[in-house]
Amino acid sequence: xxxxxxxxxxxxxxxxxxxxxxxxxxxxxxxxxxxxxxxxxxxxxxxxxxxxxxxxxxxxxxxxxxxxxxxxxxxxxxxxxxxxxxxxxxxxxxxxxxxxxxxxxxxxxxxxxxxxxxxxxxxxxxxxxxxxxxxxxxxxxxxxxxxxxxxxxxxxxxxxxxxxxxxxxxxxxxxxxxxxxxxxxxxxxxxxxxxxxxxxxxxxxxxxxxxxxxxxxxxxxxxxxxxxxxxxxxxxxxxxxxxxxxxxxxxxxxxxxxxxxxxxxxxxxxxxxxxxxxxxxxxxxxxxxxxxxxxxxxxxxxxxxxxxxxxxxxxxxxxxxxxxxxxxxxx
Numbered sequence: 001x002x003x004x005x006x007x008x009x010x011x012x013x014x015x016x017x018x019x020x021x022x023x024x025x026x027x028x029x030x031x032x033x034x035x036x037x038x039x040x041x042x043x044x045x046x047x048x049x050x051x052x053x054x055x056x057x058x059x060x061x062x063x064x065x066x067x068x069x070x071x072x073x074x075x076x077x078x079x080x081x082x083x084x085x086x087x088x089x090x091x092x093x094x095x096x097x098x099x100x101x102x103x104x105x106x107x108x109x110x111x112x113x114x115x116x117x118x119x120x121x122x123x124x125x126x127x128x129x130x131x132x133x134x135x136x137x138x139x140x141x142x143x144x145x146x147x148x149x150x151x152x153x154x155x156x157x158x159x160x161x162x163x164x165x166x167x168x169x170x171x172x173x174x175x176x177x178x179x180x181x182x183x184x185x186x187x188x189x190x191x192x193x194x195x196x197x198x199x200x201x202x203x204x205x206x207x208x209x210x211x212x213x214x215x216x217x218x219x220x221x222x223x224x225x226x227x228x229x230x231x232x233x234x235x236x237x238x239x240x241x242x243x244x245x246x247x248x249x250x251x252x253x254x255x256x257x258x259x260x261x262x263x264x265x266x267x268x269x270x271x272x273x274x275x276x277x278x279x280x281x282x283x284x285x286x287x288x289x290x291x292x293x294x295x296x297x298x299x300x301x302x303x304x305x306x307x308x309x310x311x312x313x314x315x316x317x318x319x320x321x322x323x324x325x326x327x328x329x330x331x
Contacts, residue, residue, distance in 0.1 A: 001071040003299070004059070004095070005292025006052070008088025009080025009108045010133060011039055013048040015059040016289030017070075020296055022118040025063035027282055027289040028055050034171055038161070045083035052091045059288070067099055074295020077105030078316030080133070085312035093307055104295040104303060105310045108286075109134060109318045110145055112252035114297060115290035120277035126246040128237045128265060131253030131286075132157030135199065135233070137240040138318055143327050145318050148240040149197030156229060157255050159201040163225065167212055177222045178258050184223025188216065192228055197239060199232045226260055234264045238272065247274040256284045301325035 002025070007014035011033075017026040032047040034040070060066060075092035078085055089105070096103035113127050126139040126148070135151040154162070157174060164173020169180075188211055191203035208225050212218075237249060249269050255261060256278060269276040283290060301324040 001296065002065065002069055003072040003074060003292040003296040004056070004070045005288045005290070005295050006056075006073070006075040006088045006092050007108070007286050007288045007291045008048050008084045009076045009078070009286060010084060011044060012286040013051055013055055013088070014286060014288035014291070015055045016287055016292040017059055017063045017065065018289055018292040018296060020300065022293065024289045025065070026059040027287055028059040028062065029285070029287055030055050038165065038171060039081075041081040041083045044081060045087050048084055048087040052087060056091070067095070070095070070099060070101060072102050072104060072295055072299050073099075074104040074106050074291050074298075075310075076108045076111070076291050077310065078108065078313035080108060080314065082312065082314045085314065089310055089312050093310060096307070102299060102304065103307065103310060104298050104305055106291055106294040106298065107316050107318060107321050108291075109136065109138065110321055111290040111294040113138065113145060113250065114294045115283045116250045116252050116277065116279045118293060119279040119283055120250065122248045122250055122275070122277040124246065125248035125250035125277060126237065126241050126244065127250045127252055128233060128256070129253045130156045130233060130251070130255035130261065132161065134253065136318065137197065137237050139240065139244050139246055140323065140326060141244060143323055144321065145323060147318055148243065149199070149236040152195065152198050152200045153202045156201065156233065157253070159205055159229070160225075160255070163205045163208055166209055167218060167221070169218075174255060174258065177226060178260065180219045180222035181226045181260065184217070184219040186220045186223070187227060188220060188224040190224055190228045192232060194232050194235055197236055199236055201229060204228055226258075230258075230261045230264050233261065234268050237265060238268050241272065241274065247272070249274060249276050251276070251278045252284060254285045257281045297325040
């Protein structure tokens with residue numbers, strides 16, 4: 001069977017097409033880039049509305065398929081920006097109704113886990129989910145994905161973007177931070193906010209701006225921010241792995257593309273005798289293939305939805321979802 005998935009939680013409108021064996025047949029994305037400032041939900045939604053039909057068409061062309069070949073359609077139900085979520089949901093409902101095929105709404109965070117599992121071959125990992133709007137440590141326990149630690153204020157990706165914008169780096173500053181940090185040669189101590197299993201980044205961001213006002217080089221600020229923030233994430237991930245007895249760690253989310261974060265988590269995993277896994281960068285960033293794959297897993301495990309069940313959930317918690325597909329696999 002073939003599933004088409006539509007991702008639309010934030011800046012990216014993505015359409016993916018997958019086979020029931022996990023093969024990705026297409027994975028098209030169209031990312032909104034604001035001319036200035038940050039993301040305004042209505043502007044992003046207008047972008048998604050303008051491009052969704054074209055992105056679906058291009059994904060079908062990439063896969064060599066027509067709409068008649070699609071057996072299931074899935075979409076990102078949440079969490080995310082409400083206006084953006086509604087565009088993806090509306091497109092999925094239109095396909096479901098016109099093609100008379102099943103529709104499945106999925107949790108975006110869990111989709112990162114499941115695409116990582118199928119793409120890397122890991123079985124039962126703790127996930128360090130580091131993206132723009134989300135920063136969580138997640139693992140499977142008692143038929144659900146449980147959140148063992150998370151940010152108390154702002155997601156790591158949003159922190160880097162907001163700080164980068166204030167420092168004049170432009171928007172989507174994460175890659176700029178990574179590049180500048182490689183040229184830094186002095187580390188400045190910044191607030192290290194780990195509270196049990198949780199982290200907080202607002203103090204670090206404020207202190208980094210204070211360094212900038214003092215004339216500290218951007219390269220050294222980037223180095224200090226990365227080392228501090230990523231050490232915090234590595235610490236809580238290790239604590240979660242020890243607490244729940246996991247010997248695999250999976251990275252997911254757009255910030256998982258950062259090579260320094262990968263190095264730090266890999267070193268931690270090696271010292272614990274564990275394995276680290278990272279999917280191809282196409283599947284770290286928001287994408288439609290992960291939505292399609294989770295949609296198929298849910299449908300195959302017996303989950304069914306009607307159109308009235310497909311309302312979007314802006315604050316859709318990871319642990320609200322009953323993980324029927326993993327329970328079914330253990331039978």
